[in-house]
Structures are given as C-alpha cells and as structure tokens.
Amino acid sequence: MRDEEMSQILRIFAQEKQQEASAEVPLFLAAKGISNLFHFTRLENLESIFEYGLLGREDLVRRKIDFFVTDEYRQEPIENGICCSIGIVNKYMLTKKLNTFSKNLVLLEMSPANELLKNKNYLAIPGNFGRTVHKGRLQQFPEEYLGGKGLMNIYLNQPLRAKYQLHPSEPTDPQSEIIFLDPIEPGFIKRLILPSDAAPTAISYVKSFLHDNGRDLIVESGYSSKFKTVRWNEQESIEFQERKWSESWN
16 A cells, blocks of 8 residues: 555544544543643744644645755655654654754644644554554554554553653653644644754744744743753663563553
C-alpha cells in the first residue's frame, strides 16, 4: 500500500475514532494531568506558522509555502503529519535537535490539549514513528493507534513506569508522538520557549515578531524545565533502551 493511500484510509478511521472518543478523551487527559502538546520548529518558520498554522510537509509543498526542515531524513510512514510531544517534551529528540539547530530552535507549547485531541484527526504513536514496526502495525491494526485506545497505548507497562517513577502525564516510551492529520491553527500556540543558549538576537527577534503581529504570547528563554537534554551516561542509555516500546507491552 502506498503511503498516500494509507494516509487517506487512516484519516477516515481517525475521524470515526475521534468522534467515538470525543467524550472520554477529556476525562483521560484530566486524569493524566495533560494540558499541553509541544512541537519543535525553526525560528525561520514562525512567520508562515502564524499566518497559515501548522501544516504537514505535503500541504506546505502543495501550497508553495517556504519552510525550513528540522528533520532532513524523515522515516515516518506518513509525511503529511504534524509531529507533537504529549505531556512532556521528548528530551531524546530535543538533544538531537539542539546539537543541530541550537541557535535557531524554538519550542511551541500548544493548549488546550483536550480541544486539539477532541476536534482534530490524529494518530497516537506509542514510540518513535520512524520505527518500521509501526508501519506494519498501522496497516494491520490501525485501531491501536486511534482515538482513546491509541492514547491509552502510550501509557502501557505499569511495572516499567513504576521502576522509573514516571509522572502520569509522561509516556512510557519517551519518543511517543501524536501525529496530527489536520492543520493546527495558530490560536492554539500559547507559549514560545527558546533554548538556554539562545542568542539575544533570537530572543529579540521572537519578541519583535510577536509584537509586530499583535500576538500576546509568553516567551520563555534562559533555563527552562522544558529543555532537559540527555547526557547519555550509562544510566540514561539503559533507561532509553528499556523504555523503547515493545509489542509485548500490556
């Protein structure tokens, strides 16, 4: 099955599951203490994001909107999706991005999560969407990645969660993702967070940009609890491997 065909089929399934789960999703998010979603991008993309919203890569190309990629070699089976972290920022991906785009990286904090997940079509991926295992399972068991069940599958394996004392909002696999199949309007963006080593010119640019565009948003810079990087000592590496999603989890 071609990626485009799979994307169209999943959109139909996602819409059905989203409608079925519209009542239970807010309760699930409240129980987990989840109010925000996060998306990485480059400073150069802010202008188009606040004009058109967050769009998938294929939509950006089709509409001839200039953009700068943060992931040159995407391995996800669906390219026209918007990748977001849920509950907590994916610090493993963050570390990789900081090493590449430290001076130009910005984190968008979006809320309310319940409105996004109630009204948008999405896939809930319980691990790294680039892993080949998910492409096969998406075709065979799409219901595992959709609606309320998809969200619950991000938080499986209670013994492992207890071992690492994970907060209820933190996914079991830290590379879990929410892939939105619909555009996200700029009104959902509530805060812009810059890395601790962001240049003063970057901070000034963001504040000036928001002022010039009439956006009253919070800009956070300097040290931030959101920008936790991986130091890759032995303990961090072991945890990363143990928390990788497995088909055996329940």
